[in-house]
Amino acid sequence: MTNALEIKDLVKFYGKRQALNSISLTVPEGEFFGxxxxxxxxxxxxxxSITGLAKYQGGSIRVFGYDAVSDYRQTRALIGFVPQEFNFDPYLTAEQILYYEAGYFGVSKKEARRRAAQLLKQFDLYTHKELDYRKLSGGMKRRLLIARGLVHEPRVLILDEPTAGVDVDLRKKLWVLLRELNQQGMTIFLTTHYIEEAERLCKRIGVIHQGNIIALETTEKLIEQLGKHVITISLDRRFPEIPRELRQFGIELAEDGNTIRLTKNEVHLNELLKAIYAQGLNVTGIDTEKTNLEDIFLGLTKEK
Ligand SMILES: Nc1ncnc2c1ncn2[C@@H]1O[C@H](COP(=O)(O)OP(=O)(O)OP(=O)(O)O)[C@@H](O)[C@H]1O
Ligand SMILES: [Mg+2]
Known part of the structure; x- marks a missing residue:
């Protein structure tokens, strides 16, 4: 299988300050990576570093096999880049922004016009195509930024917080768009602070903290390995210790003496309840708590 991105031992300093401490990660073609x-x-x-905007001091980056430094022209053409901040020429119209960007990548004028029109329609910007960038709303600028990243038909789309400051409605529309692009075969590398977004969209997730990769897993495994499913059952009686008949269920007794906790093994819940009733006990409350990516993320970054 081809790798869209292959980062090996990447080291980056800004002056004396080390920003990347030898990070490695690989994104196979077609993946939606968070x-x-x-x-x-x-x-x-x-x-x-991937897009060639920053020079790095150690390691290597390959984009579909091409080296990001020595084969810069090839790698840059393979990448669609959606930056964290708007960097448009303020005097160009939405249409011109797309048209010129295509030209920059060597797309013919006729084809550039066709692609610009198609993307303006796809991103709901067609009726605003004559407006110059300054007159677009924040949400329109975001959409234009993504459209611009696609105009030269890249094979991997790298988005740096594309939904920051975007309202819920537009964010959901962007999710649909990104998912569609991915289903059509586009590799996607997404950074985001919205955990829900990563949880919903990404197949695999890398977590970076202080220039080190501290987790790299499928989204499912990350939640499964680090997440917890806790069921709390309140009983109508207090116990100094777990009653012998309930010990086989691997439960914990809370300090109050009448609350028991069951971690993970939800399969046993039914049997546990039967055993509780068989003891003549009554359940006065049940509470379940499932950790999500947000908790895992907070735990990971706090620990290190
Ligand atoms: N041009 C620069 N010159 C000097 N230091 C920089 C420069 N750009 C980033 N840094 C530093 O490098 C570190 C990593 O910054 P970076 O912008 O990559 O973080 P980030 O993960 O994108 O954060 P955010 O979520 O805030 O966008 C930070 O300590 C930052 O201050
Ligand atoms: Mg950033």
């Missing part, structure tokens, strides 16, 4: 981490962790620095 790159998470707190502010200042090194996400944008990693992306800028």
């Amino acid at each position: 790159f998470l981490g707190p502010n200042g962790a090194g996400k944008t620095t990693t992306i800028h």
Whole structure:
């Protein structure tokens, strides 16, 4: 299988400050990859290293097999880049922005016009195509930023917080768009601070913290390995210790003496309840708590 991105032992300093501490990660073609981490962790620095905007001091980056430094022209053409901040020429119209970007990548004028029109329609910008960038709303600018990243038909789309400051409605529309692109075969590398977004979209997740990759797993496994499913059952009687008949269920007794906790093994819940009733006990309450990616993420970054 081809790898869209192959980052090996990447080291990046800004002056004396080390921003990336020898990170490695591979994204196979077709994957929807999420790159998470707190502010200042090194996400944008990693992306800028991939796209050639930042020089790095150690390691290597390959994009579909091409080296990001020595084969810069090839790698840049394979990448669609959606930056964290708007960097449009303020005097161009939405249409011109797309048209010129295509030209920059050597697309013919006729084809550039066709693609610009198609993307303007796809991103609901067609009726605003004559407006210059400054007159677009924040949400329109976001959409234009993504459209611009696609105009030269890249094979991997790298998005640096594409939904920051975007309202819920537009965010959901962007999710649909990104999912569609991915289903059509586009590899996607996404950074986001919205955990729900990563949980819903990404097949695999890398977590970076202080320039180190501290987790790299499928989204499912990350939640399964680090997540917890806790069921709390309140009983109508207090116990000094877990009654012998209930011990086989691997439960814990809370300090109050009448609350028991069951971690993970939800399969046993039914039998546990039967055993409780068989003891002549009554259940006065049940509570379940499932950790999500948010908790895992907080735990991971706090620990290190
Ligand atoms: N041009 C620069 N010059 C000097 N230091 C920089 C530069 N760009 C980033 N840094 C530093 O490198 C570290 C990583 O920054 P980076 O922008 O990659 O973080 P990030 O994970 O993208 O954070 P955020 O979520 O806030 O966008 C930070 O300590 C930052 O201050
Ligand atoms: Mg950033």
